Amino acid sequence: MSSTEERDDLVLQPRDVRFDWARLPMHWIPDEPMATHVINVLHLLLPEGERWFVRTFQEVLPLITDEELRERVLGFTGQEAIHAEAHQGVLDHMEAHGLDPAPYVRQVEFLFHRVLGPRPGRTGTRQREDLIERVAIIAAIEHFTAFLGDWVLNAEGLDRAGADPTMLDLLRWHGAEEVEHRSVAFDLLQHLDPGYLRRVRTMAIGGPVLVHLWIRGVRFLMTADPQLVAAARPTWRGYAQAAGRGLLPRLGNFLHSGSRYLKPAYHPSQEGSTRQAVAYLGSSPAALVAAH
Numbered sequence: 201m202s203s204t205e206e207r208d209d210l211v212l213q214p215r216d217v218r219f220d221w222a223r224l225p226m227h228w229i230p231d232e233p234m235a236t237h238v239i240n241v242l243h244l245l246l247p248e249g250e251r252w253f254v255r256t257f258q259e260v261l262p263l264i265t266d267e268e269l270r271e272r273v274l275g276f277t278g279q280e281a282i283h284a285e286a287h288q289g290v291l292d293h294m295e296a297h298g299l300d301p302a303p304y305v306r307q308v309e310f311l312f313h314r315v316l317g318p319r320p321g322r323t324g325t326r327q328r329e330d331l332i333e334r335v336a337i338i339a340a341i342e343h344f345t346a347f348l349g350d351w352v353l354n355a356e357g358l359d360r361a362g363a364d365p366t367m368l369d370l371l372r373w374h375g376a377e378e379v380e381h382r383s384v385a386f387d388l389l390q391h392l393d394p395g396y397l398r399r400v401r402t403m404a405i406g407g408p409v410l411v412h413l414w415i416r417g418v419r420f421l422m423t424a425d426p427q428l429v430a431a432a433r434p435t436w437r438g439y440a441q442a443a444g445r446g447l448l449p450r451l452g453n454f455l456h457s458g459s460r461y462l463k464p465a466y467h468p469s470q471e472g473s474t475r476q477a478v479a480y481l482g483s484s485p486a487a488l489v490a491a492h
């Protein structure tokens with residue numbers, strides 16, 4: 201067991217947090233609108249996505265026969281419900297400052313309610329299969345949220361660039377909890393279906409869909425941003441340059457991370473550092489404000 205796996209058995213606690221967005225500038229990484237909006241896509245996807253995680257895991261509870269795993273799943277849903285609300289606060293702030301996220305969010309709602317929601321009329325084995333497939337998609341997404349969480353906890357480029365401290369705290373508090381609970385969805389999937397095929401299939405579909413949604417999200421935000429000229433467009437070259445300055449994860453690291461998920465011996469505890477995550481959670485300004 202590596203040093204990063206030492207606290208994997210810890211009890212997952214939803215932490216109350218408070219963020220004040222009143223002074224958040226539109227481009228919260230100064231003079232870096234594209235990098236700002238690449239990260240802002242999180243605020244478009246996560247409220248609906250994480251509420252879908254919660255609904256799906258509540259639906260799956262009767263299938264869990266391991267009491268300890270059930271407790272971890274409940275801790276996970278408590279954390280994800282708070283994450284969704286925290287990102288919703290940023291969406292509301294964007295809207296108040298002239299960037300209306302509704303057209304994109306409506307598409308995300310359709311995806312998580314209609315495409316990935318429960319299928320009415322399905323019963324028995326088909327219903328169970330459908331539910332386990334959704335758990336597998338969540339396990340694949342959680343691999344990337346843990347990757348991003350680990351990245352942002354170590355993204356000193358954002359500090360160097362003078363990124364807004366409240367936004368950095370939101371991203372690092374959330375990222376730290378993603379690292380902390382990174383094994384729950386995968387362990388749940390293994391509990392329900394230890395087979396390899398479903399893991400590969402859902403990553404092969406879920407990974408590209410996530411990238412597609414992200415690209416569409418960045419294009420949407422840059423077009424809807426009232427502070428940018430109409431011709432402003434994201435480019436891969438611009439992404440690579442921002443990644444070189446430490447403002448975004450390098451694409452090669454992202455792709456390499458996705459490929460690790462496909463290794464038969466993969467387990468999320470091999471990724472990121474629980475110790476670092478718990479240390480951040482003990483010092484997060486938003487968590488400290490809420491605790492007093």
Ligand SMILES: [Fe+2]
Pocket residue numbers: 250279280283345374378
């Ligand atoms: Fe989350």
Ligand SMILES: [Fe+2]
Pocket residue numbers: 280342345377378381
């Ligand atoms: Fe998560």
